Amino acid sequence: MSAASGRAGRRLPGAGNDALRALQSLPGVARTPFGLGGLALRGTAPRDTKVYLDGIEVPLLYHFGGIASFVPTAAVDELTLEPGGASVRYGRGLGGVAVVTSRTGRGDEWRAGGELSLIHAAAIAEGPGPLMGSWLVGVRRSYFDAIEDAANLDLALAPRYSDAQLRWESGDGRWMVMLFGSDDKLRLLHDPTDTDTGGINTSNVKSFEYTSQFARLGVRYRAVSGATQLTIVPSAGIDAVSAVANQNDIDKGLHRTTIPLSLRADVATPLAGGTLLVGVDGGWSRFSYSMLNTPPPNPTSAAPTMVIQRDLALWAADVGAFVEQSWFLAGERIELRPGLRGDHFGLSDQWTLDPRLALHERLPYGITLTQQIGMYHEPPLITDLDPVFLRKTPMLGSKAIQYAVGAKAIIADSSEVSATAYYQDLSQLPVDAVSSATPISANGAEESGGLLGISRELVDTQFGSYSYREAIGTGHAYGIELIARRNTGRWTGWIAYTYSRSWRRDPIRSPVDLPYVLDQPHSLTVLATTALGDSWRLGGRFRYTTGNPFTPVDHAVMNGSQYIAIDGPLLSERLSAFVQLDLRLDHAWRRSWGTLDLYLDVQNVTNRDNPEGVTYNRDYSRRSYTTGLPVFPAIGVEYIP
Numbered sequence: 001m002s003a004a005s006g007r008a009g010r011r012l013p014g015a016g017n018d019a020l021r022a023l024q025s026l027p028g029v030a031r032t033p034f035g036l037g038g039l040a041l042r043g044t045a046p047r048d049t050k051v052y053l054d055g056i057e058v059p060l061l062y063h064f065g066g067i068a069s070f071v072p073t074a075a076v077d078e079l080t081l082e083p084g085g086a087s088v089r090y091g092r093g094l095g096g097v098a099v100v101t102s103r104t105g106r107g108d109e110w111r112a113g114g115e116l117s118l119i120h121a122a123a124i125a126e127g128p129g130p131l132m133g134s135w136l137v138g139v140r141r142s143y144f145d146a147i148e149d150a151a152n153l154d155l156a157l158a159p160r161y162s163d164a165q166l167r168w169e170s171g172d173g174r175w176m177v178m179l180f181g182s183d184d185k186l187r188l189l190h191d192p193t194d195t196d197t198g199g200i201n202t203s204n205v206k207s208f209e210y211t212s213q214f215a216r217l218g219v220r221y222r223a224v225s226g227a228t229q230l231t232i233v234p235s236a237g238i239d240a241v242s243a244v245a246n247q248n249d250i251d252k253g254l255h256r257t258t259i260p261l262s263l264r265a266d267v268a269t270p271l272a273g274g275t276l277l278v279g280v281d282g283g284w285s286r287f288s289y290s291m292l293n294t295p296p297p298n299p300t301s302a303a304p305t306m307v308i309q310r311d312l313a314l315w316a317a318d319v320g321a322f323v324e325q326s327w328f329l330a331g332e333r334i335e336l337r338p339g340l341r342g343d344h345f346g347l348s349d350q351w352t353l354d355p356r357l358a359l360h361e362r363l364p365y366g367i368t369l370t371q372q373i374g375m376y377h378e379p380p381l382i383t384d385l386d387p388v389f390l391r392k393t394p395m396l397g398s399k400a401i402q403y404a405v406g407a408k409a410i411i412a413d414s415s416e417v418s419a420t421a422y423y424q425d426l427s428q429l430p431v432d433a434v435s436s437a438t439p440i441s442a443n444g445a446e447e448s449g450g451l452l453g454i455s456r457e458l459v460d461t462q463f464g465s466y467s468y469r470e471a472i473g474t475g476h477a478y479g480i481e482l483i484a485r486r487n488t489g490r491w492t493g494w495i496a497y498t499y500s501r502s503w504r505r506d507p508i509r510s511p512v513d514l515p516y517v518l519d520q521p522h523s524l525t526v527l528a529t530t531a532l533g534d535s536w537r538l539g540g541r542f543r544y545t546t547g548n549p550f551t552p553v554d555h556a557v558m559n560g561s562q563y564i565a566i567d568g569p570l571l572s573e574r575l576s577a578f579v580q581l582d583l584r585l586d587h588a589w590r591r592s593w594g595t596l597d598l599y600l601d602v603q604n605v606t607n608r609d610n611p612e613g614v615t616y617n618r619d620y621s622r623r624s625y626t627t628g629l630p631v632f633p634a635i636g637v638e639y640i641p
Helices: 006-010 019-025 144-151 450-458
Strands: 002-005 050-053 056-058 076-082 097-102 111-117 120-129 133-142 157-169 175-188 205-225 228-247 250-271 274-293 308-329 334-345 350-363 367-378 398-411 415-434 468-488 491-505 522-532 536-545 553-559 562-567 578-591 594-603 611-616 623-627 632-640
Touching: 019 076, 019 097, 056 205, 056 250, 120 157, 334 367, 450 611
Parallel strands: 050 097
Antiparallel strands: 002 076, 050 056, 076 097, 111 120, 111 632, 120 133, 133 157, 157 175, 175 205, 205 228, 228 250, 250 274, 274 308, 308 334, 334 350, 350 367, 367 398, 398 415, 415 468, 468 491, 491 522, 522 536, 536 578, 553 562, 578 594, 594 632, 611 623
């Protein structure tokens, strides 16, 4: 488990003044191309990680492209990342859990602050509210699109994102109301034809527009009586995703709307020398789906492929309950925490029962040992049900059994070292039963790897696969995570190393295990910051990660006027290693009216060309590489009242 305050996280180098992006520097977190959003933890997919803000599950952690998180750091109090071994209070996910706790506004008087950078502007205000409470209000918007319009720039893509938060909490902390939302838009402004490189030919794509929006309204009630605490969090929201393209003068696209209603309630009370936690966690969702597209081949029909319109509307309820008992033994030096969680998944009409067990031993000299074992289930996504084929029978959700052992030592109250070894057994994973991506190496099927295969993993929850999928895939992941932290005097930072392997097997395409597209055996992060005097701070981050696997093209054959690629061995090659150095410089002016912080956060200061994907020329005789971001400066000023 890793926890950090929002204010400390935003000043870490490479995070772009965003504390949630600093999570990507922790062990167990796979690196995604271009720093795109999504947390792939311990060999699982980004879709397997669950994110919560004040007990409310949110669909996205980062805005499109991973440039910023969905909530500004100024509104964040604390971040907690559990890459595996989550408590039974968290369900419906195979991977880890990211928990974001928002900050309580200061209720003595009204004050306002904000941030202005090269990519966005943000404002935040806080002040007194009803019931001796406080308000916290924030809003943020990027202006890539505004700059493009004003300067008449010829940009291929014009992204735009915005978010807003409204939080009220009573003075006694019993009541809290939270309203927050996010809005992303991406437009294709001109035809990005590139016949020289022979990559994915998009010359027939005349326009493309993608939007992703979500909003949540939640209420938290918390009552404390002695050592017993009751927490109830009902919430409601709306998610809307739209992607529309004009290809070969044919409009294609999808529109999906989800209305989730959720309830989380739990009570913790002393019992039998420990603490008993009992709770429920579930919700009801209405899904509506409209798609105009050329579907992949239908495995149940020999009808010719054509542009079709599909509409889908349904509702599903997920209901879960959990119980967990903790006992403290041997003078509270040993904590034993068994738990049991039961769920019913509406989309798969599936009952699950997940036992979990955690053991913590506190030894002399500040050493703590941890052992965890547990079962985890995850329901299918609405896109897994595939409205193209109108699946007649439910598809089962995925399953994982997790094992982990770890040790942590606190040294002189200012430093710590920890090591964790883990293993995960995965089953009932969704895989393509029939795919239009032929050949695999050229068109980006699940086993293509590289940039295309990974991009598909990152947008799975938004776009879906649009191919017929069955829950017949299996896999396993294992690794060792090491981290040494130091926080003393003017210095703070850590060295983190992860050895991780993740494997998948699609029985339709391969009789053996293949590397997962985000399999990265070696990952090293060295991060440090130091104070220079009373107002300056300098920091750096160095990252090394093994390149992602991809499927090469072996050769090509002519088919009429087109070249058809012939695949080499699936996921048999890797991109070159990713190496990057980031630097950050802060200067703070502290006055009685607040603090003004000027920051310069430069990513990839050496301007290294890091390969992120593979492309070919027209006849597949020459290979070239799509490289990652060049030197990328983030400069801005932030006012903290």
